[in-house]
Amino acid sequence: MTSSNAISPAAHRIVVVGAGFGGLEAVHRLGGAPVQITLVDQRNHHLFQPLLYQVATASLATSEIAWPIRHLLRNRPDVRTLLARVEGVDKEGRSVLLEDGASLPYDTLVLATGARHAYFGRDEWESVAPGLKTLEDATTIRRRILLAFEEAERESDPERRQALLNFVVIGGGPTGVEMAGTIAELAQDTLVREFRSIDTRTARVVLIEAGPRILPAFAEELSHYAHRSLEKLGVEVQLGAPVTQCTEDGVTYGGNRLPAATIVWAAGVQASRAAQWVDARADRAGRAIVESDLTVPGHPDIFIIGDTAAIAMPEGGVVPGIAPAAKQQGAYVAAAIRRRLEGAPGGAPFRYRHQGSLATIGKRLAVIDFGRVKLRGALAWWIWGLAHIYFLIGVRNRVSVALSWLWIHTRNQRSSRLITQGGQALRLRVKRKEASAEAGRPEV
């Protein structure tokens, strides 16, 4: 196709599916190139996933970490943004098939459709142990956490009350660590003075990790530091304890049964269906196995990047599914497309540069693993905070998030403690005895 591009570059049509970190970076880097870009996403917003756990824990508002995609690209007349769901790809006909029956012809296709959380084949767990990938996931988890305290306040039966005050986070990666730490702070700190019947400090937050340590992607010393820090916050960390059952009223792990109304799933992800759309070989997580130039074997006109691609690293293992990696791939693809349009020879294979791993532990601590340099504690937290504010898009949201954090740290006020989603809002997740006619109504 390189030649065909060289012939009429102006007509070169690029379809990018997914406006996450990878897809958006590719579009940005293609600015000014003689191409027509169509960016397709099933949501109308780009989401800053690294801070999604703060929406789930009432620290940030949804609009503080999400931007309308077409607003981000308003100054790019060469880019058309479409809100639509993709259901497949016609590789021979070179068109993307949309769920509503339409199709999008392309000369070059970039698939950057990300990943969802996975339940290792136990999909029935999703309803009781929601994961954290979308704004709706976050507001659902927020609703459940806040409701658990509300219901505990009303609960007279001690066992059910404790079950409502037990919070389980499954998965010891950064998201799990950050969720567990923040839930512990809600219970130990933010909410303490606001309830009359319960002492929110009696809440138990249990972080369950199947592996031998939390934050496995970090140096062992940082894992241990994070582990100790979580325990200081009041989080119980359970290692080497795979979860064997999740139900509406609790979890079973390593032979133990823990009654809990609130379970958060932060273990394992499953790539989007992009690999299936193009019949590419995939690894166990469903990630398409791509060439070293991020194209699909046999299809140089199709790139797959981000969490939905499996890219082997020379040093072994695959590129991690994190924002910086996706951005590097988006930039690489943009450069590769530019070279092709100029009829230049293909460049060097994609090479991932790991810039470091960051994770916060509650409100004022963090761990950062830069490889040679390792940071922990308050300094790491400041670097983490400033880095995240820097990476937010636009002054408006930087100011807004900075203010929200200022209030959390100085006034201990979390800005979005809202239980929304109407009808469900009062669903009790731990069964209560029905008031029998004879017994009459229990007074509360």
Add this chain to the structure above:
Amino acid sequence: MTSSNAISPAAHRIVVVGAGFGGLEAVHRLGGAPVQITLVDQRNHHLFQPLLYQVATASLATSEIAWPIRHLLRNRPDVRTLLARVEGVDKEGRSVLLEDGASLPYDTLVLATGARHAYFGRDEWESVAPGLKTLEDATTIRRRILLAFEEAERESDPERRQALLNFVVIGGGPTGVEMAGTIAELAQDTLVREFRSIDTRTARVVLIEAGPRILPAFAEELSHYAHRSLEKLGVEVQLGAPVTQCTEDGVTYGGNRLPAATIVWAAGVQASRAAQWVDARADRAGRAIVESDLTVPGHPDIFIIGDTAAIAMPEGGVVPGIAPAAKQQGAYVAAAIRRRLEGAPGGAPFRYRHQGSLATIGKRLAVIDFGRVKLRGALAWWIWGLAHIYFLIGVRNRVSVALSWLWIHTRNQRSSRLITQGGQALRLRVKRKEASAEAGRPEV
């Protein structure tokens, strides 16, 4: 009951149902009184309704106009906050009956349960013409407005495209006027540069009022000013045109049929069921007809205030269902209860002091009717804006809303243009032709 209170005031139990402007004001004014207060609400947050239309039009985030009730009362150990739904009142047994079978005994009951929008017996219209009373209402309307533009961008059929770009607001009160003006600004201003296939300025915004003029609660000259100002913004105002039909694809009014994918209901409200709970006489809107001291006839221990009470005014008519009126009633009830606890004689009947009517028209104009003094235009808008920021609770939200408005007015950025509510997010509200196998997939 006055005597019984006099005997053991410390034991006096007050149940307040509803944490809106009226209920919350009553609780605040009872601070320090020898009572035990239980505040019951079916939501966990107090909502600043006057700015709800700005959430519906993507100008403000939900958390900027809503506060967790128990956080507002964290320094009031005498107040217990309960998240629960009330289903009735046992007047003889003096207890509030909760939906989940429990009951709340009271010595004095304050019902401040507000109102919902009403469809004059055409409840089937609610699904196609949502009203604006809760945060979910607002995010639903926001989703529909933003989706309409997204779908229009994809629509090839000119008729369906225009139907997607037709926005109907039913009801010419302040909410209707504010909704219509802001939708017009979205189309004429905010969104203009962001679409490639459609010109958002071709959107039609139609405000339909059954009566002879919009803003009937205002002086006639201000109504006419608002009318002209809306037309300058591009809003078509239809007067004396009662709506006779609302369907998924349009409205019928005064004999005309207007195809429209987005319909917003801002006409008429129906009081909550409080009157039925206590078998009180009610007016046509379901508002309980109360004594001049806001108690239920024959039940001096039950107060009904706010939008769910019909309070006759000496000068004729009833007290309007607006925030300042509800607050005055809350304050009056608190004072009346204090008098009773002291065994003092009942005070003067409730007297409503109208402080003025305010309404904004789009981004920089407003009308204010103080009675003798009448303001319009930019000055009125500044007064409106400062007044609303002043009445917001807490520095955090004042700063946040001020910032959001600053960005809207200086950068023309609206902070929360998010289409959420997951699964439904891509539902098309105007039928599209199915792509038939023969016809093949239409390219877009």
